[in-house]
Amino acid sequence: MTMEVNGIGLTNKIYYVNDLNFNNGYYQFDRHRTPQAYMELFPWSSLRWEDLQSIGSGNIIFIQTPTSNEAKKLSLLLSIIDSNTVFINQETNIFDWFDWTAEAQQLYIQCLTKCKAFCYHNEHDKKVMEVFVNKFIKYPGCVNLILDEVKNINTGQYISIAGPFKRYQRGMIVHKLIHDVVPNDIEVRCMKYNRPPEGAGITNLSFPDSYSLGNMKFQNFMQVDEWIAYIYNSKFGIDIQRDFSCGNNCIEFASLGVPLIGNIQLDCQRDVYPYTSFEYNDYDSIKQCISRLLKDSDFYQLVSKTALENVNKMYNSKTIIEKFKQDIINIL
Numbered sequence: 001m002t003m004e005v006n007g008i009g010l011t012n013k014i015y016y017v018n019d020l021n022f023n024n025g026y027y028q029f030d031r032h033r034t035p036q037a038y039m040e041l042f043p044w045s046s047l048r049w050e051d052l053q054s055i056g057s058g059n060i061i062f063i064q065t066p067t068s069n070e071a072k073k074l075s076l077l078l079s080i081i082d083s084n085t086v087f088i089n090q091e092t093n094i095f096d097w098f099d100w101t102a103e104a105q106q107l108y109i110q111c112l113t114k115c116k117a118f119c120y121h122n123e124h125d126k127k128v129m130e131v132f133v134n135k136f137i138k139y140p141g142c143v144n145l146i147l148d149e150v151k152n153i154n155t156g157q158y159i160s161i162a163g164p165f166k167r168y169q170r171g172m173i174v175h176k177l178i179h180d181v182v183p184n185d186i187e188v189r190c191m192k193y194n195r196p197p198e199g200a201g202i203t204n205l206s207f208p209d210s211y212s213l214g215n216m217k218f219q220n221f222m223q224v225d226e227w228i229a230y231i232y233n234s235k236f237g238i239d240i241q242r243d244f245s246c247g248n249n250c251i252e253f254a255s256l257g258v259p260l261i262g263n264i265q266l267d268c269q270r271d272v273y274p275y276t277s278f279e280y281n282d283y284d285s286i287k288q289c290i291s292r293l294l295k296d297s298d299f300y301q302l303v304s305k306t307a308l309e310n311v312n313k314m315y316n317s318k319t320i321i322e323k324f325k326q327d328i329i330n331i332l
Contacts (some may be wrong), residue, residue, distance in 0.1 A: 013059065014044050016044035032143055067091060067167045124267075163191065189217050190216055194217035253307070
């Protein structure tokens with residue numbers, strides 16, 4: 001099967017090999033995140049790892065960096081990479097693959113050396129990967145549903161801490177910053193996280209059990225529609241983890257006009273929330289921003305209005321995918 005990709009000159013069938021449990025084929029999605037927008041609008045045909053060798057040679061293939069059985073999957077990729085045009089996509093934060101086995105890391109570096117380009121999320125991530133590869137294409141998050149409703153300081157029921165509290169997200173620090181600033185009569189919600197059971201294979205990482213400080217309530221895992229409603233009903237969010245990925249949380253908060261305090265090194269955070277972005281350890285500025293979002297109605301509306309305008313201009317799905325597609329054409 002061949003396909004004209006939205007009339008811009010790519011006639012190959014474009015494959016997307018991933019760990020997302022999709023059946024093989026094309027998909028449409030009501031709500032876009034990364035990579036759903038790319039799958040639908042490029043479009044990419046989803047392909048299971050075990051079927052990679054069956055597609056033959058001469059294909060364009062986007063490979064999601066694997067998240068399990070890495071050595072086995074990367075060995076399979078190496079067996080077909082020379083006879084196909086392969087792009088390797090960033091998956092999760094850029095340092096996660098440094099925790100793989102030595103064998104898997106060595107195989108990944110070989111794949112990076114042979115790939116057409118590495119598709120990265122943030123300029124911070126690109127700098128890390130410049131050690132291993134010299135051709136890059138930016139692969140940002142995006143969203144297709146954006147409200148036209150500036151929020152005000154009196155809307156929202158609670159402050160939400162967007163990330164689960166584990167390891168690199170430094171949950172105890174976020175808890176304490178909020179506890180120092182937020183009055184006890186304002187509810188704070190955070191994502192619940194439980195320590196993996198013994199024997200789960202996680203031995204080299206520090207995962208705390210769920211804990212809270214002050215007036216905080218735990219929120220269980222949610223499906224997409226529940227998650228969007230959860231964001232919409234927030235006064236504002238806080239997501240200042242040290243390490244980050246493509247920024248789906250940031251883009252979804254912005255698409256609903258809900259202010260978000262976040263890490264300035266995350267490109268989309270810096271772009272859509274210029275007034276509430278800080279170095280992850282700039283604790284004084286973060287506390288001052290929390291206080292200001294609680295008390296300063298003009299500042300609150302400015303943050304909301306700016307986020308809606310910037311996410312629509314810079315991170316709507318159509319704009320992002322058209323730019324990404326043109327970058328692919330230019331490098332082929």
